[in-house]
Amino acid sequence: MRNLIYGALACCAITGAFAQAAEPDASPPAASTPASTAEVEALRQEVQSLKEMVRTLQQQMKEQPPATTEKNNSNAPTLPQNPEPQTADTSSQPAPSPNAPPLFPTSDTAVVASSPPVNANGTSLFPTTDESVTTTPATVSSSDTGSSLTQPIPITGGGNKNYMNISFDSVFALASSSDRHLDRLEVGDHDPQQRGFNARNAEIALDGAVDPYFEGFANIVLKLDNNNQTQIELEEAFLQTTTLPFGLQVKAGQFFDAFGRINATHPHTWDFADSPLVNGRLLGPDGLRGVGAQISWTLPVPWYSQAIFAVQNGRGGTAYSFRNPGDNGVFYDRMTIDRDASALHDMLFVPRFENSFNPSDTQTVLFGASGAFGANDTGPNAHTQIYGADFLYKWKSPRAEGGFPFVKWQTEAMYRRFEAGRGLDNLFPVDETFRDWGMYSQVLWGFKKGWVVGIRGDYLHMQPSAFTQDDTRQSRSRISANLTWYPTEFSKIRLQYNHDFLEENEFLASRNADSVFLQFEFILGAHGAHKF
Amino acid sequence: MKMKYLILASALFATLVSAVDAKLKVVATLPDLASLAREIGGDKIDVSAMAKPTEDPHFVDARPSFVVQLRDADVLIDGGAELEIGWLPPLLQNARNSKIEIGKPGRVQASQGVRLMNVPGNVTRAAGDVHALGNPHFMTDPIIAKTVALHIAQAFSAIDAPNASAYDANYKKFEATINAKLQEWGTAMLPFKGQNVVAYHDSWVYFAHRFSLNIDTFLEPKPGIPPSPSHLAEVIEKMKAQKIKAIIVEPFHDRKIAEKVASSTGAKVVDFAQYPGALPNTDTYVKLIDALVARLSAAMK
Numbered sequence: 001m002r003n004l005i006y007g008a009l010a011c012c013a014i015t016g017a018f019a020q021a022a023e024p025d026a027s028p029p030a031a032s033t034p035a036s037t038a039e040v041e042a043l044r045q046e047v048q049s050l051k052e053m054v055r056t057l058q059q060q061m062k063e064q065p066p067a068t069t070e071k072n073n074s075n076a077p078t079l080p081q082n083p084e085p086q087t088a089d090t091s092s093q094p095a096p097s098p099n100a101p102p103l104f105p106t107s108d109t110a111v112v113a114s115s116p117p118v119n120a121n122g123t124s125l126f127p128t129t130d131e132s133v134t135t136t137p138a139t140v141s142s143s144d145t146g147s148s149l150t151q152p153i154p155i156t157g158g159g160n161k162n163y164m165n166i167s168f169d170s171v172f173a174l175a176s177s178s179d180r181h182l183d184r185l186e187v188g189d190h191d192p193q194q195r196g197f198n199a200r201n202a203e204i205a206l207d208g209a210v211d212p213y214f215e216g217f218a219n220i221v222l223k224l225d226n227n228n229q230t231q232i233e234l235e236e237a238f239l240q241t242t243t244l245p246f247g248l249q250v251k252a253g254q255f256f257d258a259f260g261r262i263n264a265t266h267p268h269t270w271d272f273a274d275s276p277l278v279n280g281r282l283l284g285p286d287g288l289r290g291v292g293a294q295i296s297w298t299l300p301v302p303w304y305s306q307a308i309f310a311v312q313n314g315r316g317g318t319a320y321s322f323r324n325p326g327d328n329g330v331f332y333d334r335m336t337i338d339r340d341a342s343a344l345h346d347m348l349f350v351p352r353f354e355n356s357f358n359p360s361d362t363q364t365v366l367f368g369a370s371g372a373f374g375a376n377d378t379g380p381n382a383h384t385q386i387y388g389a390d391f392l393y394k395w396k397s398p399r400a401e402g403g404f405p406f407v408k409w410q411t412e413a414m415y416r417r418f419e420a421g422r423g424l425d426n427l428f429p430v431d432e433t434f435r436d437w438g439m440y441s442q443v444l445w446g447f448k449k450g451w452v453v454g455i456r457g458d459y460l461h462m463q464p465s466a467f468t469q470d471d472t473r474q475s476r477s478r479i480s481a482n483l484t485w486y487p488t489e490f491s492k493i494r495l496q497y498n499h500d501f502l503e504e505n506e507f508l509a510s511r512n513a514d515s516v517f518l519q520f521e522f523i524l525g526a527h528g529a530h531k532f
Numbered sequence: 533m534k535m536k537y538l539i540l541a542s543a544l545f546a547t548l549v550s551a552v553d554a555k556l557k558v559v560a561t562l563p564d565l566a567s568l569a570r571e572i573g574g575d576k577i578d579v580s581a582m583a584k585p586t587e588d589p590h591f592v593d594a595r596p597s598f599v600v601q602l603r604d605a606d607v608l609i610d611g612g613a614e615l616e617i618g619w620l621p622p623l624l625q626n627a628r629n630s631k632i633e634i635g636k637p638g639r640v641q642a643s644q645g646v647r648l649m650n651v652p653g654n655v656t657r658a659a660g661d662v663h664a665l666g667n668p669h670f671m672t673d674p675i676i677a678k679t680v681a682l683h684i685a686q687a688f689s690a691i692d693a694p695n696a697s698a699y700d701a702n703y704k705k706f707e708a709t710i711n712a713k714l715q716e717w718g719t720a721m722l723p724f725k726g727q728n729v730v731a732y733h734d735s736w737v738y739f740a741h742r743f744s745l746n747i748d749t750f751l752e753p754k755p756g757i758p759p760s761p762s763h764l765a766e767v768i769e770k771m772k773a774q775k776i777k778a779i780i781v782e783p784f785h786d787r788k789i790a791e792k793v794a795s796s797t798g799a800k801v802v803d804f805a806q807y808p809g810a811l812p813n814t815d816t817y818v819k820l821i822d823a824l825v826a827r828l829s830a831a832m833k
Contacts, residue, residue, distance in 0.1 A: 126718025128711040133647050133670075133738065134679040215625065243630050247603060298603055298628065304596035356596035361584065364595045396593055398584050401784040402756070403591035449758060449786075488756060489591075489618070490657060531622045532594045 050131065164208035167525030169268045171201045177515035183226065184471055185500060185513055187280025188287075190223070190267040192517055199224040201267045203235065205526075214239045219266065235266075236289070247298035251310075256289040257350045258296075258308045259370040260390045260412045263287050265531075271408075271444050271452070272480055273496045273519040277460040278438030281472060282386060282416045284320025288372060290348065304356040304366075313341065314348025314374040321384045321418060322348050322374040332434075333468045334423030336377035345383075348374035364532070366392040379421015379431060388414045394532075402489075404446040413439035420465075434463045434473075450487065456480040477501045494519040556692050559605040559632075561616045562589055563807040564671040565642055567817040568681045569609055571706045573688055576695045577607075583616075585807035586783040590661065590756070594619045602627035605638070607687055612641025613648055613668035637690040642680045646670050649737050661756030672806055673738035674710045674717070674821055681706050713818055717825045718743070724832045728776045730767065730799070732785040735806060739824070749776070751789060759789050771797040778831040780804040783811075800831040 175192035179185045183193040190201040206218045219236040238253030256264040262279055279287070292312030299305040314322040323346065324331055325338040341347055354368035370388040389412070396406040418434040438460035446452045458478040465473065482496035500513040556577040560566035566581035573579060580601055583592045602608065602623055610616055624632075631638040648666025655664045670676050685703035689696035721743040729740070732751045740747035749770055753763040770776070771793070780802045781790045790801045804824060805811050814820040 126714045128675065128678075128714050130673075130675045130742075133649075133673055133676050133741065134645055240625070242625075242628070242633075244628065247628055249626075249628055298599065298626075302600065304600050354596075358595065358597050364593065364597070366596060394593065397587075399586045399784045400591065401588045401786070403588070403593070488657070488661070532596060 050127065050129075164206055165526030167205045167523060169201075169203050169205065169266070169521065169523045170199070171268050171519060171521045173198045173200070173273055173520075174518040175515065176517075177513060179500070179513040179515070182515070185515065186274050187277055187285060188267075188275025189285040190221075191274035191280075192515075194226045203266065203268070207526075209242075210239060213241060213243055215242055216240075233286075247300065249296045250293065251296070252293040254289065254291045255294065255310075256287055257310055257312070257372065258294070258352045259283065259288055259350055259372055259386075260368065260388045260414070261392060261410055262412065268521055268523070269531075271410075271442060271454055271484075272456055272482060273494055273517040274480075274498070276412070276440035276456070277458040277476065277478060278412065278414050278440055281460055281462070282321060282414050282436060282438065283372075284318065284324075286318045286320070288320070288350070289318045290314060290316070292348070294350075304354075306354050308350075308352040308354075310348075310350040312348045312350070314346075315341075319348055319374070321372070321376060321386060321416060323377050325377055329424075331376075331378060332418075332420055332470055332473065334378045334420065334428045335425075337380065337424050338377060339380070341375075346375040348372060362395055362398055364392075364394045366390075366532075376418065376421075378423055378428075379419070382419040382421035382431075384416065384418050386414060386416045388412060402449045404449045404451070406444075406446040408444045408446075409442070410444075411439065411441040413437070428467070430467060432465055432467070434465065436460075436462045436473075450485055452484045452486070454480075454482045454484070474503055476503065490523040492519075492521045494521075556606045556688060557604055558607045558609065558688075559601050560609040561611060561620060562671075563809055564677075564817060564820075565609045565611070565680070565684075567808040567815075567820075568677060568706075569607075569684055571817065572681055572685045572699055572702045574698065574702055576692065576698055577688065583807075585805065585810035588784045589615055589806075590618060592616070592619045594623050598623050599626045602632065603629050605629060605632055606691055607638045607640065608632035609640040609642060609684060609687075611668050612643035613646075613665045613670070614663050615668035637687055640683050640687045642683065643668070643670065644683060645679050646676050649741065650734075660752075660754030667734065667737050669735035669806060670738045671817075672736060672821075672824075673742045674714055675742065676738060677817060678707050678710050709818060713821070717821060720825050720829045721745070724829065727832065728774050729828070729832075730771060730776055730779045730793075731804075732779070732781045732790060735782070736780065736804075743825075747780075751779070751785075751793065759786075764789070764793060768793055768796055771799060778802050778828060780828070782806065802827050802831045804828075 171190070173192040174197055175182060175195055177185065177195060180195075182195060186192060192198040193200060200223045202222045204218075204220045204222075206216075206220075208216060210216045216239045217236060218234075218238075221233040221235045223231050223233070225231055234254060236253070236255050238251050238255045240251045241249055244250065258264050260279075262270065262276065263283055267275075275285075275287075290312040292310055294308060294310035296306055296308040299307065312319070315324070317324055323339065323341075325336045326332075329336055329338070339346070350370070350372045352368060352370040354366060356364065356366040358364050368388075368390045370390070372384075372386040372388075374384060376382045376384045391409075391411045393409040394406060395408075396403070400406065415437040416434070418436065420432045420434055422428045422431050438458070440456060440458045442454060442456035444452050444454040456479070458480070460476050462473045462475050464475075478498055478500045480496060480498045482494055484492055484494040486492045494517070496517045496519065498513075498515040498517070500515070502511055502513060555575075556573065558566075558569050558573060558577045558579045560569055560579060560581045562583050563581040563585040566579050569577065569579045582598050582601070583589050605627075610620060630636065633639060634641065643665070648668070648670065651666035652659065652662050652664065655662055671680065681703055685699045688699045692699075725744040726746065728746045728749065729736075730749045730751065731747050734750055734752070734755050736747045739745070749767060751759045751764065751767060753760055776797070777799050778801075779790045779794055779799050781787050782805055783803070787801065787803075793799070794801045803811060804827070805814070805820065808814050808817055808820045811820070811823050814823045
């Protein structure tokens with residue numbers, strides 16, 4: 001009961017105080033929505049007087065024995081009178097306006113109408129409003145301001161002008177290896193390519209809302225080759241719908257295909273300093289990406305289930321296993337026919353289906369199956385099919401600080417059927433079909449805030465061919481371990497060790513190779529949000 | 533084929549069921565916002581929070597299940613002050629739910645109407661994990677919580693007009709409770725007015741402001757940067773000089789560091805939390821502030 005009385009009295013005080021604030025003597029009452037200078041001044045004075053009041057009250061509290069504070073404060077004559085409520089009588093209470101939206105009752109029928117006159121000793125001992133921290137709630141609920149109740153209060157938190165997020169991520173690596181040909185040992189284009197320093201991935205990332213219908217993204221990658229010449233890639237540039245119904249989303253432009261886990265991500269987000277063997281050899285050193293369109297659908301089921309389907313040209317080095325003319329017109333030792341799409345089946349089709357659920361509050365799993373189907377350039381009717389399966393498990397502590405500690409286990413496997421034709425003008429002696437497969441599995445343990453230790457195993461089986469001596473068709477395996485320190489989420493330093501098990505051939509002279517990489521990264525600009 | 537029908541049937545069923553019970557589906561990024569939504573919505577809504585009460589709200593995994601929650605939401609309540617910037621944007625991109633876009637009635641940004649404190653004049657990451665819009669941990673001030681509750685009530689009323697009077701009544705009730713409780717809390721904290729308290733992270737500026745405490749010494753040298761020995765030595769010296777009696781830590785902080793500092797200064801480590809549910813018997817916002825006030829005043833006696 002006492003609580004109610006306190007509440008009622010407090011409300012009176014608030015409303016009264018507001019009434020005065022909103023209607024300073026000098027300014028007309030109607031002009032309260034857009035804050036005029038006079039009003040700001042009035043509010044400032046109001047805050048000042050409230051502060052004074054608080055101070056006086058607190059002083060008062062100190063001087064009084066605690067017992068007094070327990071009493072109903074209407075019986076506390078020693079308390080100073082709040083000057084504000086006296087100036088506001090009930091007639092100044094905003095009358096419910098007929099124009100007010102009926103959704104939310106505006107008059108304080110429950111509290112104000114049934115409460116005693118405002119100028120009673122309705123002063124709370126401890127302030128219950130503070131205009132230095134909030135715009136007074138009464139501003140919103142009183143109908144005389146003419147503002148809609150659902151209209152946002154003008155002081156907004158998220159109101160910064162922001163047309164485009166810009167960031168710059170740069171990854172470097174200091175490499176040392178027992179193999180002289182690091183560029184042949186490492187399978188990814190953004191991996192370290194020479195002993196010494198490497199700057200293989202400096203990317204400018206732009207994103208933002210295009211308009212109410214689309215979001216736009218762009219990633220422009222600059223990298224230095226082994227002779228320190230700058231190369232530029234338009235890695236991604238696409239727009240994506242935001243307002244399609246039925247859980248649909250369309251993406252169009254140049255983009256990474258949603259094939260497996262790693263392919264669609266950028267090198268600086270990887271957990272290792274280099275690309276897995278299977279990604280580099282089956283999807284290609286640059287990853288599988290190209291110009292095209294993609295539709296994705298979140299299925300209307302209670303768990304996360306998404307179907308994705310992309311169509312792309314599937315042409316060039318970024319569609320490595322497809323219509324890729326190869327280096328100097330040669331791919332897998334065949335002179336390639338660099339051909340246009342003659343029919344729909346020459347395009348690249350990339351479907352994916354992924355599902356995720358949470359075994360517990362701290363664990364998440366995600367399963368995915370992907371495919372990539374298209375033509376290749378080794379013959380007029382040569383085609384390629386790649387199938388992939390991926391699995392992700394993550395545990396994160398319920399008391400995680402900065403996202404640590406966590407354990408993450410990620411595995412991907414791929415199988416490729418590559419119809420290798422006889423090449424340009426049937427110059428190659430035979431046609432063959434390569435059935436290649438490979439996988440990697442990695443476990444990352446974030447054992448302490450900012451610190452992650454990881455281990456990865458790689459295996460790649462390339463079907464031997466009696467006719468080719470291509471170093472990119474070598475079966476091999478690798479084991480890697482690393483330790484990463486993230487001083488903040490904007491920088492990292494990583495030490496990685498790789499041990500490669502190789503077959504001897506004319507390109508790779510030794511059976512084994514040991515490499516050590518020291519990778520370092522920095523991010524400037526927009527806060528990089530973390531995808532799962 | 534059978535599977536397909538099964539999925540379609542279950543989807544249809546799910547739609548029908550949701551049409552029948554017709555409760556507002558409310559998703560809050562953080563448990564404190566969810567608690568206020570529960571106060572206002574009562575049994576008229578279903579509420580879920582994304583972040584766990586015990587975890588660091590700056591770094592929440594963008595789990596795929598959150599995409600589903602957001603896709604199905606009628607209302608999303610977020611802090612609005614970039615606390616969730618590291619994980620909410622990609623989820624929203626994937627959720628494809630236009631009902632919860634910024635500017636729609638289904639989106640409540642709690643920071644609206646809140647004057648954020650510690651707005652950095654010069655935003656540089658050299659200062660650590662800075663928030664350009666100001667300190668986003670504003671819900672620890674009950675007066676601010678009232679404003680946030682009002683916004684939530686307005687949003688619910690706008691979307692679910694038939695229950696508007698219930699939401700209004702619940703808001704009034706919440707407001708009255710907070711007003712009454714403020715007397716209680718204010719009285720309990722009054723003896724410690726102007727005293728210094730050490731915190732692990734700078735998330736208590738609003739709480740300090742409300743109860744006239746000074747919480748401006750932190751175990752972290754800069755927000756988000758782990759404590760270094762040299763910084764801790766400075767803190768210990770300062771604590772001794774100012775006779776600081778309490779160090780507040782949150783569930784996700786390294787309590788051992790706080791204990792070490794406490795043992796060399798004679799101060800007490802006080803387990804604090806910003807989120808209802810993180811401490812025992814704090815399943816509502818009011819109970820949480822009750823617990824904070826009780827714990828801190830006990831430690832500072």
